[in-house]
Amino acid sequence: PDEEISSNLEYAKGYPPYSPYIGSSPTFCHLLHEKVPFCCLRLDKRCQHNYYEDAKAYGFKNKLIIVAAETAGNGLYNFIVPLRAYYRPKKELNPIVLLLDNPPDMHFLDAICWF
Numbered sequence: 001p002d003e004e005i006s007s008n009l010e011y012a013k014g015y016p017p018y019s020p021y022i023g024s025s026p027t028f029c030h031l032l033h034e035k036v037p038f039c040c041l042r043l044d045k046r047c048q049h050n051y052y053e054d055a056k057a058y059g060f061k062n063k064l065i066i067v068a069a070e071t072a073g074n075g076l077y078n079f080i081v082p083l084r085a086y087y088r089p090k091k092e093l094n095p096i097v098l099l100l101d102n103p104p105d106m107h108f109l110d111a112i113c114w115f
Contacts, residue, residue: 013086018110028086030093035113043097055097065096072104077111084115 011030019026039047043055052058065083069076080096096115098104 027081029084031114038109060095062094065094068099070101072108
């Protein structure tokens with residue numbers, strides 16, 4: 001998130017509370033104090049918490065990281081975790097947009113909703 005958004009979001013440093021994959025080593029990361037509801041993880045639909053209908057409406061000031069994949073799995077999770085590592089300054093946390101052919105499973109969503 002950019003500086004304006006990051007001032008509204010409260011981050012803590014810690015280990016992700018849920019790792020969905022065996023072999024994923026715990027990494028000290030920037031985490032939200034409360035996980036984001038699953039409905040808010042979609043950028044293409046509004047929900048009861050969020051009225052934006054596309055990624056452009058968010059007005060991100062930091063450059064987006066866009067990842068296209070067929071499915072969400074261990075490799076994608078291991079790609080995201082270092083992008084939220086504790087040693088990265090909060091102002092340099094870039095929004096990550098996932099373009100997936102298949103809907104992610106609940107285990108993946110449970111893991112990334114803290115980022």
